[in-house]
Amino acid sequence: MLRSYRYRFYPSTEVRNNITTALNYCRLTYNKLLELYYNGKINTVYDACNYVATLKQQYPELKTVYSKTLQRAGNHLFNNISVLASLKNKGFKTGGLRYKNEYRFRTLEYNQSGFKITENLLELSKIGTVKLILHRPLPEGRIKSILITRTKSGEYYAIFQVETSSITLLQNNSAVGLDMGVKTFCYDSDGNFVDNPKFLAQSLHKIKLLHRKLSRKQRFSQNWLKTRCKLAKLQEYVANQRNNHNHQVSRYYVNNYGIICVEDLSIARMLSRQNRTGKTLRRSISDAGWGDFLSKLAYKAESAGRVLVRVDPRETSQKCYCGNIVKKDLSERVHDCPCCGVSLDRDFNSALNILKKGLELLSGREGREPPGLPVEPAVNRDHQVSKPLA
Structure with a gap:
């Protein structure tokens, strides 16, 4: 199964500027693709990813961002579209997608490549190297992607999406x-x-x-x-x-x-x-x-x-x-x-x-019988689970 592990890091001024630049260019790509979608020029995520090459010709500065990171903007767009469609099918009232300003676009994605991990150092293509705060060991398993996110308060996190195997606990029939x-x-x-x-x-x-x-x-x-x-x-x-x-x-x-x-x-x-x-x-x-x-x-x-x-x-x-x-x-x-x-x-x-x-x-x-239940249950307020251990 796919699980996420989040680690905080404190980027240098140069890396922070590079992240801001990459976010702005990914936001530009997202907004342009959304405009093309509204105009009926792209209809699928494949059209969006293919159109990124055309956008690079129109805006040469987009080449300063890792290629897959730009393409993931198209994936994010059509993920949002599919979520809105599912909500409409369930009967919820939803509006259309909005164009993103600089305060509403705060995540970069490195999908399968473009990154390298050495102990607690994370090297990101066309951004730089950051030092992770390892409050727990790095996950074991295949890293599918890494999300670089900046919160509204200005904190930076690296989110590892890792394929891990299930950990089966001791059998418990309760x-x-x-x-x-x-x-x-x-x-x-x-x-x-x-x-x-x-x-x-x-x-x-x-x-x-x-x-x-x-x-x-x-x-x-x-x-x-x-x-x-x-x-x-x-x-x-x-x-x-x-x-x-x-x-x-x-x-x-x-x-x-x-x-x-x-x-x-x-x-x-x-x-x-x-x-x-x-x-x-x-x-x-x-x-x-x-x-x-x-x-x-x-x-x-x-x-x-x-x-x-x-x-x-x-x-x-x-x-x-x-x-x-x-x-x-x-x-x-x-x-x-x-x-x-x-x-x-x-x-x-x-x-x-x-x-x-x-x-x-x-x-x-x-196809099995459920365990028996008490006929007249009694209330037990003596034992509270106010602070369960993780």
């Missing part, structure tokens, strides 16, 4: 169901839960303050650029906190369970329902980072030989474990069933239903 929430980040069918850290809510006041300061600056002035950089650093800090948290929680469940059942959530649709969810709830859903967590859980489960089952989320919180439907509003956090008399946390009940659905789906798919 199963768990996970219910994603806003009050608690996730609640599992064993009675454990992860508190929602609410990283955005913790820094929201500072973000609003910087936004207010930025709006009062003259656009593209030095003070505007400095304030914009401060805001970008704060937003990246929040994103890094969320990323680290999701890595830790996903690693915990992959290491301790062989079958993981989750809801097949359509987060984009949940955020687009403005008439049903208020602004605060939509912000809380985005702050929780469910999509990022489920993505990390999926690729870690695949690489470790675990089974990840996605189930239909309908009625998982309204249905009792005994099969009775108990209607309740979102504000009601306790599930009380009048038929079987069970009383337990709403999210715990949902996690049990997710596990039951997942095992039924898995047994039908693989």
Whole structure:
């Protein structure tokens, strides 16, 4: 499978200028290809890659950039086009692609060639040599490509995309169901839960303050650029906190369970329902980072030989474990069933239903009986997974 490893580096002034120049010329190529696409002169990624040679004749300065790096701009363009097409097919309202300015094009790609690695030194064709900060060993396996990216705050990273073999963990037949929430980040069918850290809510006041300061600056002035950089650093800090948290929680469940059942959530649709969810709830859903967590859980489960089952989320919180439907509003956090008399946390009940659905789906798919489940589960709030080890 293909995995990505990110390393930071601090380029010299010469290398930084070369990266900026290469980004500008790749952005020029991207915009020209997008214009040709809108005019109907290119229709496929092959047309785009072939037209790069014509652009080099029109703009000789493009020859200062590695050839494959320029061609990858065409690949990125048609990847974006295919993503928009898939979203439209799913019923989402999408606009057209925009031309990139210097603040919206921040990545170069060296595909299969144009780079050389010696210990912690990375040599890039027509850019120079950079020293990587190896916070972990370089990946073993075939390096398919290297992405050189510059963040909004001005930090530089090299992202290695490597073909690696799956690492199968010890066999584990234990199963768990996970219910994603806003009050608690996730609640599992064993009675454990992860508190929602609410990283955005913790820094929201500072973000609003910087936004207010930025709006009062003259656009593209030095003070505007400095304030914009401060805001970008704060937003990246929040994103890094969320990323680290999701890595830790996903690693915990992959290491301790062989079958993981989750809801097949359509987060984009949940955020687009403005008439049903208020602004605060939509912000809380985005702050929780469910999509990022489920993505990390999926690729870690695949690489470790675990089974990840996605189930239909309908009625998982309204249905009792005994099969009775108990209607309740979102504000009601306790599930009380009048038929079987069970009383337990709403999210715990949902996690049990997710596990039951997942095992039924898995047994039908693989032709085997699911493991037994408790008839009257008891809530266990003594053991929390607040800081799982990665």
